[in-house]
Amino acid sequence: xxxxxxxxxxxxxxxxxxxxxxxxxxxxxxxxxxxxxxxxxxxxxxxxxxxxxxxxxxxxxxxxxxxxxxxxxxxxxxxxxxxxxxxxxxxxxxxxxxxxxxxxxxxxxxxxxxxxxxxxxxxxxxxxxxxxxxxxxxxxxxxxxxxxxxxxxxxxxxxxxxxxxxxxxxxxxxxxxxxxxxxxxxxxxxxxxxxxxxxxxxxxxxxxxxxxxxxxxxxxxxxxxxxxxxxxxxxxxxxxxxxxxxxxxxx
Amino acid sequence: xxxxxxxxxxxxxxxxxxxxxxxxxxxxxxxxxxxxxxxxxxxxxxxxxxxxxxxxxxxxxxxxxxxxxxxxxxxxxxxxxxxxxxxxxxxxxxxxxxxxxxxxxxxxxxxxxxxxxxxxxxxxxxxxxxxxxxxxxxxxxxxxxxxxxxxxxxxxxxxxxxxxxxxxxxxxxxxxxxxxxxxxxxxxxxxxxxxxxxxxxxxxxxxxxxxxxxxxxxxxxxxxxxxxxxxxxxxxxxxxxxxxxxxxxxxxxxxxxxxxxxxxxxxxxxxxxxxxxxxxxxxxxxxxxxxxxxxxxxxxx
Numbered sequence: 025x026x027x028x029x030x031x032x033x034x035x036x037x038x039x040x041x042x043x044x045x046x047x048x049x050x051x052x053x054x055x056x057x058x059x060x061x062x063x064x065x066x067x068x069x070x071x072x073x074x075x076x077x078x079x080x081x082x083x084x085x086x087x088x089x090x091x092x093x094x095x096x097x098x099x100x101x102x103x104x105x106x107x108x109x110x111x112x113x114x115x116x117x118x119x120x121x122x123x124x125x126x127x128x129x130x131x132x133x134x135x136x137x138x139x140x141x142x143x144x145x146x147x148x149x150x151x152x153x154x155x156x157x158x159x160x161x162x163x164x165x166x167x168x169x170x171x172x173x174x175x176x177x178x179x180x181x182x183x184x185x186x187x188x189x190x191x192x193x194x195x196x197x198x199x200x201x202x203x204x205x206x207x208x209x210x211x212x213x214x215x216x217x218x219x220x221x222x223x224x225x226x227x228x229x230x231x232x233x234x235x236x237x238x239x240x241x242x243x244x245x246x247x248x249x250x251x252x253x254x255x256x257x258x259x260x261x262x263x264x265x266x267x268x269x270x271x272x273x274x275x
Numbered sequence: 276x277x278x279x280x281x282x283x284x285x286x287x288x289x290x291x292x293x294x295x296x297x298x299x300x301x302x303x304x305x306x307x308x309x310x311x312x313x314x315x316x317x318x319x320x321x322x323x324x325x326x327x328x329x330x331x332x333x334x335x336x337x338x339x340x341x342x343x344x345x346x347x348x349x350x351x352x353x354x355x356x357x358x359x360x361x362x363x364x365x366x367x368x369x370x371x372x373x374x375x376x377x378x379x380x381x382x383x384x385x386x387x388x389x390x391x392x393x394x395x396x397x398x399x400x401x402x403x404x405x406x407x408x409x410x411x412x413x414x415x416x417x418x419x420x421x422x423x424x425x426x427x428x429x430x431x432x433x434x435x436x437x438x439x440x441x442x443x444x445x446x447x448x449x450x451x452x453x454x455x456x457x458x459x460x461x462x463x464x465x466x467x468x469x470x471x472x473x474x475x476x477x478x479x480x481x482x483x484x485x486x487x488x489x490x491x492x493x494x495x496x497x498x499x500x501x502x503x504x505x506x507x508x509x510x511x512x513x514x515x516x517x518x519x520x521x522x523x524x525x526x527x528x529x530x531x532x533x534x535x536x537x538x539x540x541x542x543x544x545x546x547x548x549x550x551x552x553x554x555x556x557x558x559x560x561x562x563x564x565x566x567x568x569x570x571x572x573x574x575x576x
Contacts, residue, residue, distance in 0.1 A: 037367075110420065
């Protein structure tokens, strides 16, 4: 398996994954800087909470599209040169899925590390009040990693099964749209069934907005471990089903 | 001679249509087996089934005497190299890098890459991106990939597709040299009879998913034996007369076809017919070309 992952890195040279991530980080960093540059005193006091409210919203908009593009690029190199036909005579189809999944996961770790660094730099520069809430940050990174990796997995499966990459990319764009509007229906049970809504379902911060004083007050929310475990179970199930379907795929 | 590939009642059904029907394929070791058939006859589907890329609806496959199943497929395929339909490659990588990927996946020695490049004469282009290769070069790279492990069995599906005449000639010479140089068995499919005629020792002909001929190439040639075509002023009486003298006669329009008789027998027949007042109007020597035989076999009468 280690060899398969190494080869995945070798194959993907020049496919600009790093550049894509950097671009995403720049957009997110710019957005956060613009939001925080003219913060009021109250907002600075609640700075860390603002972060953990705004970042999931930004992630819900950007990451589904980014994952769709990354998965599409990872799968398209196999379609373009009809490599699947060759690879399936050498290694199990599931191994290919797993190596591509781990490859995507590695870049996701880099992205989240970049996000954390951006948060800390802006937070410390602006002088956010109170100690850094490492516990919440840890939960945020874990939740975001699993949601995004799961989206990457779904996109990867679509991209491996469908030769025309426009379809998976459209699914990615639709997922992004769905994630953004999930804030409006997160209280309904069916939102649990939609993967892209988990960015908002696993929020660690809530917001009270007083109409009269026009003051926004942030508050912590206990991590939704039930939702997280449901998502993780769905992720593992998707790997098993995807693996089996790929093994049965004729090419 | 051992059998390298053996199938029994191999069938592939898509919906209600049988793409391959009860195919019994036998490829002896050390031969170049030409798998011949018109476009859409089921050649590629059969080869894909041998490689496990398509699941058979029914039937059995044995490679190197072992029954192939999902558990041992990849283990058995370590001894098989393949090039199916079109060459497989990563266009953004160089030819050598492409082979390195396959070499590492198959856990082969590094030197195999250089050797395979040398065999297909791509050493000079090893560092060039494959997307900049010509079709012929891509095809040769595909063959290098198939040869990389120096397998016991090489499965090539229409490997000369899209090549220019010089490329075809080069590819043909290369394939013909493989059994002797590397002790390989080659199973090659084509819809071009002339191609198979120049390369194969054993031929299998498939039509509408069914094997209609499978034997050594000489046997196929033997079907094209010379015949004599006669035309007389009374073919009916001539036929009865010759048949009564144990000369096998076939009627073919205005002609009577008899086996290729020696000169003395032909002269005797002519004399005897004349005695019966049957006048010989025309006599011709005919020989079926391999193409005629192929068309006869592949087109339903």
